[in-house]
Amino acid sequence: MMIFWVAVLAISTLLYVLLDGLDLGVGIIFGLTRDEAKRDVMMTAVTPIWDGNETWLIVTGVVLWGAFPLVYATLLSAFYLPLLVMLAGLILRGVAFEFRHKAKRMRWLWDWSFAGGSFVAAFVQGLTVGALVEGLPIANGHYVGGEFGWLSPFSVLCGIGLCIGYMLLGAAWLVCKCEADVREIAYRQMPVLSIALLAFLVVVFVYAVIEHLPVMDRWLERPYLLLFPAVGVAAAITLVSSVRQRRDGPPFLMVVLIFAAAFSTLAISFWPYMIPFAITIEAAAAPHASLAFMFWGAGLFVFPLMLLYTAISYRVFRGKVTGEASAHPYAGRVGSREKEEAQP
Secondary structure, three states: OOHHHHHHHHHHHHHHHHHHHHHHHHHHHHOOOOOOOHHHHHHHHHHHHHHHHHHHHHHHHHHHHHHHHHHHHHHHHHHHHHHHHHHHHHHHHHHHHHHHOOOOOOOOOOOHHHHHHHHHHHHHHHHHHHHHHHHEEEEEEEEOOOOOOOOOOHHHHHHHHHHHHHHHHHHHHHHEEHHHHHHHHHHHHHHHHHHHHHHHHHHHHHHHHHHHHHHHHHHHHHHHHHHHHHHHHHHHHHHHHHHHHHHHHHHHHHHHHHHHHHHHHHHHHHHHEOOOEEEEHHHHOOOOOHHHHHHOOOOOHHHHHHHHHHHHHHHHHHOOOOOOEEEEHHHHHHHHHHHHOOOO
């Protein structure tokens, strides 16, 4: 049961990073775009799926709360302020999704809300990961770092790095989903974002070596971890080739593979710790009876059904978004109905 719930937690976290990461990245790119028509197409590219993407964040939180309550309590104690800021960003962009297509004079406000909420949520997620990699101040299983024990130059750097990574993921999604000008904008951004992400990884590696972060010892103790960076390098090479050849499908898959390789590297580097080098999986797990009770509901039905729903939703909304697409699906339906009723 313990290993099962670790696997569920890992899968749900990775799915959140990949799926919500793409629309957070699109949101940041949206903020850098000034043309209103292009912004409409970008929002249309993520509107049918963004609600489902964020559901995986809820799954991650529920699994931590039910299966690993010690980790849930410790992380909340450490990251109360950043998590509140992240949730505020997610709420703000959610409101902007619904309000923007109706606004006229105040549309600029919802445009900035959508882009700003996306950036804030992405930055806080990267900052949190950076703080975990660097190590939280924990004594006797309790967080003792105060309100800002998570804040450091390394965590801020990781926040910026994840924003760049999400932008690359979002650009690859726009290449896959869009046509004409938006597609070309994404193609032009991908080389710049790829170079920026590579520079970020180099800086992080140098920092880890200079500061001798504990994770470096794990890489030396477990040489097989180099397999995952090798997969990431191969995916990056394929990504460059696909962008040069203007092949719309492979870039998104290659960026997903790069993210999956990075996530796997971190996850296995920290094993068997839930909070790196402080709380192990065994120490954090709930009693077996609780894990088994959860399995018959969430594990056996809810989690598989969510996987099925995600697969079906992406299948249903497959294909390209046209330049005439509406910024909101309901607005598009109303517009089509009005045109039909206007015809003799």
